[in-house]
Amino acid sequence: xxxxxxxxxxxxxxxxxxxxxxxxxxxxxxxxxxxxxxxxxxxxxxxxxxxxxxxxxxxxxxxxxxxxxxxxxxxxxxxxxxxxxxxxxxxxxxxxxxxxxxxxxxxxxxxxxxxxxxxxxxxxxxxxxxxxxxxxxxxxxxxxxxxxxxxxxxxxxxxxxxxxxxxxxxxxxx
Amino acid sequence: xxxxxxxxxxxxxxxxxxxxxxxxxxxxxxxxxxxxxxxxxxxxxxxxxxxxxxxxxxxxxxxxxxxxxxxxxxxxxxxxxxxxxxxxxxxxxxxxxxxxxxxxxxxxxxxxxxxxxxxxxxxxxxxxxxxxxxxxxxxxxxxxxxxxxxxxxxxxxxxxxxxxxxxxxxxxxxxxxxxxxxxxxxxxxxxxxxxxxxxxxxxxxxxxxxxxxxxxxxxxxxxxxxxxxxxxxxxxxxxxxxxxxxxxxxxxxxxxxxxxxxxxxxxxxxxxxxxxxxxxxxxxxxxxxxxxxxxxxxxxxxxxxxxxxxxxxxxxxxxxxxxxxxxxxxxxxxxxxxxxxxxxxxxxxxxxxxxxxxxxxxxxxxxxxxxxxxxxxxxxxxxxxxxxxxxxxxxxxxxxxxxxxxxxxxxxxxxxxxxxxxxxxxxxxxxxxxx
Numbered sequence: 001x002x003x004x005x006x007x008x009x010x011x012x013x014x015x016x017x018x019x020x021x022x023x024x025x026x027x028x029x030x031x032x033x034x035x036x037x038x039x040x041x042x043x044x045x046x047x048x049x050x051x052x053x054x055x056x057x058x059x060x061x062x063x064x065x066x067x068x069x070x071x072x073x074x075x076x077x078x079x080x081x082x083x084x085x086x087x088x089x090x091x092x093x094x095x096x097x098x099x100x101x102x103x104x105x106x107x108x109x110x111x112x113x114x115x116x117x118x119x120x121x122x123x124x125x126x127x128x129x130x131x132x133x134x135x136x137x138x139x140x141x142x143x144x145x146x147x148x149x150x151x152x153x154x155x156x157x158x159x160x161x162x163x164x165x166x167x168x169x170x171x172x173x174x
Numbered sequence: 175x176x177x178x179x180x181x182x183x184x185x186x187x188x189x190x191x192x193x194x195x196x197x198x199x200x201x202x203x204x205x206x207x208x209x210x211x212x213x214x215x216x217x218x219x220x221x222x223x224x225x226x227x228x229x230x231x232x233x234x235x236x237x238x239x240x241x242x243x244x245x246x247x248x249x250x251x252x253x254x255x256x257x258x259x260x261x262x263x264x265x266x267x268x269x270x271x272x273x274x275x276x277x278x279x280x281x282x283x284x285x286x287x288x289x290x291x292x293x294x295x296x297x298x299x300x301x302x303x304x305x306x307x308x309x310x311x312x313x314x315x316x317x318x319x320x321x322x323x324x325x326x327x328x329x330x331x332x333x334x335x336x337x338x339x340x341x342x343x344x345x346x347x348x349x350x351x352x353x354x355x356x357x358x359x360x361x362x363x364x365x366x367x368x369x370x371x372x373x374x375x376x377x378x379x380x381x382x383x384x385x386x387x388x389x390x391x392x393x394x395x396x397x398x399x400x401x402x403x404x405x406x407x408x409x410x411x412x413x414x415x416x417x418x419x420x421x422x423x424x425x426x427x428x429x430x431x432x433x434x435x436x437x438x439x440x441x442x443x444x445x446x447x448x449x450x451x452x453x454x455x456x457x458x459x460x461x462x463x464x465x466x467x468x469x470x471x472x473x474x475x476x477x478x479x480x481x482x483x484x485x486x487x488x489x490x491x492x493x494x495x496x497x498x499x500x501x502x503x504x505x506x507x508x509x510x511x512x513x514x515x516x517x518x519x520x521x522x523x524x525x526x527x528x529x530x531x532x533x534x535x536x537x538x539x540x541x542x543x544x545x546x547x548x549x550x551x552x553x554x555x556x557x558x559x560x561x562x563x564x565x566x567x568x569x570x571x572x573x574x575x576x577x578x579x580x581x582x583x584x585x586x587x588x589x590x591x592x593x594x595x596x597x598x599x600x601x602x603x604x605x606x607x608x609x
Contacts, residue, residue, distance in 0.1 A: 018197070025201060029208040036212035058233040059584040059598075065243035066586040070593065095291075099585045102296050103595075 057152045057168060060104050064114065064166050067099055068156060083158050087116055093130035100131075100166070108151060110170030111135030116158065117165040126165065135169035224578035224602040231264070231282060232582055232600040238262035239284070245586040245594050249286060255304040279603030281307035281579075289585065289593035296585065296595045297558065311577045311601045347401070347521045349466040350514055351408045353533045354542040356475035360385060363472060368394035372406040375399060376513060377470040382505030384513060401517075407468030408536050459536050467517055471506060474498040475544055497546040511552060515559035525556050561599075577603045 068079040070092075078092045088096065096114045105112050113134040115126045126134040138150045152168040238261065239249050248254060259265065266274050274280070283305045288298030353374070355363035360379040367374060373396065377385040385391055387398040399405045476497055500507060514530060523529050527549065533540045561581060579601030586594050 022197075022201070025205070029204060033208050033212055033215075037215045039216060058236055059582045062236055062240055062243070063585040066240070066245070066584070069243045070587050071591045098291055099296065103583050103585060 055152060056154075057104075060100070060152060060166065060168055061154055063099055063103060064154065064156065064164070067096055068164065070095065079156075079158075079164075082116060082164060086158075086162060088128060088130055093128065097130045100168075104168055108168040108170045110151065111167070113165075113167040113169075115165055116162060117155075118160075118162050120161040134165075134167050137167060137169050222578070225580070228579040228600040228602045231280065231602070232580065232598045234264060235262055235282060235284060235598050235600065236582075236584055236596070239286075239596055240586055243586075245588040245592075245596075247588045247592075249284075249304070250302050254302070255306065258304060258306050278308035279311070279577075281305075281309060281311040281577075281599075281601045281603075283312065283599040285597040287595045287597065289595055296583075297597070298595070301594070307601075308603065311579075311603050312599070345402060345404065346465055347467055347517075348523055348529060349462060350517055350523060350530045351462060351466045351468050351533055351536065352510075352531070352543050352547070353407060353468060353470045354473040354475045354544060355470050356542070357472065358474055360472045361391065363470065364391050364394045364397045367470075368397040373397055373399045374405050374407045374468040374470050375401055376468070377472065378506050378509050378513070379472050380503045380506050382509040384509055401467060404463045405468050406463055407470075408462035408466055408533060462536050469510065469513065471500075471510065471543060473500070473503075473506075473543065476541060497544045500543075500546055500548060507548075507552070507555075511555040512559055515556045518556065519560050525553055525560060527553070530556070577601045 072081040156164040286302040290298030581599040
């Protein structure tokens with residue numbers, strides 16, 4: 001009697017264990033599925049938006065090129081005036097400021113700067129009367145170990161070691 | 175007997191193993207399926223490249239309109255927008271495989287303007303307007319991005335610091351009324367308003383500074399109320415008392431009793447067209463205080479007659495009066511258009527002459543802001559600023575069912591030295607599933 005009784009009790013206990021284990025597995029799976037689909041929807045398309053490269057700006061670079069091609073007070077292009085003088089005049093400095101700050105100042109919140117830089121001189125920052133002190137571009141590590149500048153850093157060759165330097169700092173956002 | 179028992183136990187044990195194996199396969203199947211589902215739901219959502227695409231669309235159009243830094247003045251030809259896709263090497267063949275041919279999930283708009291250094295966005299007269307794609311996307315894009323938060327921008331800080339009571343929703347606002355102070359200084363006008371025990375929401379000084387309840391003057395702060403309260407700026411009364419009869423006015427006022435609302439509650443026909451009011455009677459449409467925002471501009475109005483010097487030297491002669499010229503105060507007009515764009519955006523007020531009105535449209539004995547006020551260019555500037563204010567963040571965090579896009583501008587010159595500003599709006603529509 002006792003052997004048969006214990007054998008049956010053992011079977012019932014084992015079956016109960018399996019049922020509880022099954023229920024536990026199903027519950028864990030359901031919770032995991034729910035959590036992952038919730039996180040998936042939260043981290044879904046909105047977080048996965050691919051944003052345009054912020055280290056170049058075709059519109060601002062077009063504006064800078066066209067500014068340099070604009071005729072200055074001398075009748076020559078501003079590019080030639082800058083080549084000759086090596087610095088902004090009152091007229092072309094104000095025009096540069098008007099164009100760049102009006103069109104891009106609202107979007108590059110850390111500052112807009114255009115100036116003449118001599119790359120043979122190492123300076124921590126540049127400055128002029130029209131744009132003040134140049135803003136600093138920070139480097140940002142992005143996924144895949146890509147280092148991106150937090151803004152636009154653009155040079156146009158003038159002569160020798162001199163360049164027109166445009167800095168649009170801060171992510172392009174409103 | 176013993177053998178039979180053992181055999182039975184053996185069979186039961188074999189059957190149990192079989193059931194157990196099936197059970198294990200079932201559990202394995204469920205867990206594997208769940209893991210695959212979890213991985214695909216977490217990592218399998220499509221990438222939203224619409225901001226990137228709209229950015230590239232804008233770049234492609236900008237490059238198409240310029241060549242070696244010079245403006246491509248063919249763009250000013252009246253037929254330039256015909257075949258613009260092929261002219262600018264734009265094709266949507268890949269996207270057409272996903273049904274874009276029918277749904278046209280892109281839109282772009284190019285405004286070519288003369289260069290105006292006096293304008294806040296350098297925009298002069300519009301010279302060409304090029305559009306292609308599905309224009310409904312623009313409407314959806316604008317509506318989907320309309321929120322007060324979008325106005326939070328350093329560029330508009332002058333306005334933002336003056337604006338109070340964002341989104342209180344305590345009253346329904348559908349009109350913006352523009353007044354002039356008929357005086358030369360903000361301080362004098364504010365004192366007059368406060369002493370008359372009336373008030374207004376905003377007053378813009380000639381230098382563009384905006385007085386409001388959020389940034390009131392040191393004295394007479396009671397001249398301003400926040401947006402969620404009705405101000406007494408456009409009522410039909412004199413001072414705080416509602417005018418229901420001419421008896422409170424001197425005979426010299428020429429007032430003839432005329433209640434604009436007749437006994438049936440209908441606006442009297444004589445008062446319906448206030449641009450052509452009855453000569454001997456005055457009309458005033460009541461009720462504007464409760465649903466409007468009042469903005470005062472510091473401006474001499476029609477008071478320049480007989481005054482020499484000061485602002486009046488540059489005044490304009492219109493309708494028999496010399497009016498102070500609004501073009502002499504660009505900072506004030508700049509603040510006004512920004513403030514109106516911000517208010518219109520927040521309360522979804524249409525930018526038109528039915529909803530952005532002068533005080534003279536409510537009351538026939540008022541003239542402000544006067545015949546010199548540049549309504550057409552002003553409303554155009556308000557619309558341009560509204561577009562900028564409503565433009566979405568470029569972080570690409572929009573809803574997948576709503577279009578994504580951006581508006582950008584660039585300066586350019588042609589080979590003859592003519593200067594232009596080109597404004598490009600590029601929008602890409604909603605994401606199709608499984609694209």
